[in-house]
Amino acid sequence: MGIVLLACTVISLLLANSSIGMTYLHLIEQETPSGQSLGLHLPHTLLHWINDGLMSIFFFMAGMEIKRELLVGELSSVRKASLPVAGAIGGMLVPAIIYLAINRNTPWEAGWGVPMATDIAFSLGVASLLSRRVPVSLKIFLMALAIIDDLGAILVIALFYGGTVHTLYLLLALALFALIYLAHKFLWHTLRPAMTIIGGILLWYCILQSGVHATIAGVLLAFTIPEDKLGNYVHALHDVVSFIILPLFALTNTAIVLPENLAETLFSPLAWGVAGGLVLGKPLGITLFAWMAVKLGWGQKPKDATWTQLAGIGALAGIGFTMSIFITMLAFDDTGLQNIAKLAILAAAVLSIVLGLLILGRAARNGSKGA
Secondary structure, three states: OHHHHHHHHHHHHHHHOOOOHHHHHHHHOOEOOOOHHHOOOOOOEHHHHHHHHHHHHHHHHHHHHHHHHHHHOOOOOHHHHHHHHHHHHHHHHHHHHHHHHHHOOOOOHHHHHHHHOOOHHHHHHHHHOOOOOOOHHHHHHHHHHHHHHHHHHHHHHHHHOOOOOOHHHHHHHHHHHHHHHHHHHHHOOOOOHHHHHHHHHHHHHHHHHHOOOOOHHHHHHHOOOOHHHHHHHHHHHHHHHHHHHHHHHHHHHOOOOOOOOHHHHHOOHHHHHHHHHHHHHHHHHHHHHHHHHHHOOOOOOOOOOOHHHHHHHHHHOOOOHHHHHHHHHHHOOOHHHHHHHHHHHHHHHHHHHHHHHHHHHHHHHHOOOOO
């Protein structure tokens, strides 16, 4: 999936900077029937429908994967979860601190959440290419860490990047959530998927109207799905999310017209904050907090892995992409600021891959036994 997203990003950048660039951008921002004629407040451009609508399905699948890991996976016990939880916390806090240190009291301060995220598909995809250099235990650690990271990003979106909260719709959403949960709990053997879909759409609409970001509806719906049905839903949605929804997200959200002063743009405080948080903050925070967790006896270092290898995995976690771009769209209203942050995210992804490969390659050559 990472290769598909990378290809879509390259295509989007080429189209946006080609002779048909204005037509392409106009298509993305094209007004669509929004339901206002029926008194409904809905997304009104293609970009909004993808980010607020289709991405709710992505968050639905992500939420189910989080729930499955919490129930039966690598996060199902305190012993299993302690190390990736510690690493994820460090991998979110340190990038945010670096960003704020650079952009404190500036117009770009709201972007502190952008470098906190890790893209599961890209980071695991790169790690899988290094099968001989990365122990299985470290891949499991990265997967668990990225899932916790996703949960952290979801909480950040819900708490800090929503709009004005409308209490009535929020209460309706909570009531719907409870109703869907109870229906799945007690009527799951007779409840058809169509009923879940209808309930999910109603929940999405109420969340959208409440001022909380609409994609949170996908996560809430995910946590109503019974354990024995999680695998079925994830399997049914995997290809749709991987090869339709996320590619559409990449095609529409990375349509960046490169500025003439590209070098100046990439050296702006906003870009430095995003790139510095992802490239430096991620490996530093993950490694430091994981090391502290081991030293305090809260967790165990992944089997057959060295601290150098763990730092390399931390570097790969600096590939923010999907979630970082998503938070960028919420943090900044100005298209120019969005583009600067997106360019920094893309540059950070390349640098994180190179840094991760260098660290893991050195660890393999030296046969390090840990630091």
